[in-house]
Amino acid sequence: MELVRVRKEDREILANLLEKHLYEFSQWDLKEVNPLGLYGYQYLDYYFTEENRWAYFIMVEENLAGFVMVITLPEVHDRETDFQMAEFFLLHKYRRKGIGYEAFRRAADMHRGKWQLKLHPGNIPSVHFWEKSISRLTEGDYELVKAYPGTDYEDGTPGDVYFFES
Known part of the structure; x- marks a missing residue:
């Protein structure tokens, strides 16, 4: 597994993957597609x-x-x-194999400092992944604030926010 910086000429590839991510996430935030049938980022x-x-x-x-x-x-x-995990997505084929954690760990290593990470509490697979991954990365030294005020998703659900250092 490696992380490769997305280049401007790879914009369309990232846009395509984002559509898959946003489609999957729409089951929790209930976001609608635009008139072109896309979620858009x-x-x-x-x-x-x-x-x-x-x-x-x-x-x-x-x-x-x-x-x-x-x-x-x-x-x-x-x-x-210092940093926020804006988006994170792993295709289903690669999940539950340690690849997601390794990608997260490498990103945290490349961006050392104080982090914030918001998640939708209804996205149970994400809740489990981030709890396990952040706990492992920080050896349990993090803070989780559930239903943080002002972090509402499109469906009105307040986000849970992790605070930790890498």
């Missing part, structure tokens, strides 16, 4: 024009397995942060 182009955003493909044996997207903008503004 409004911040995609910023990853190629702003210095405080990083997108990486997760590669397994030279195959696309998913992506990691990191930003410096905080999820919640009343807590200091």
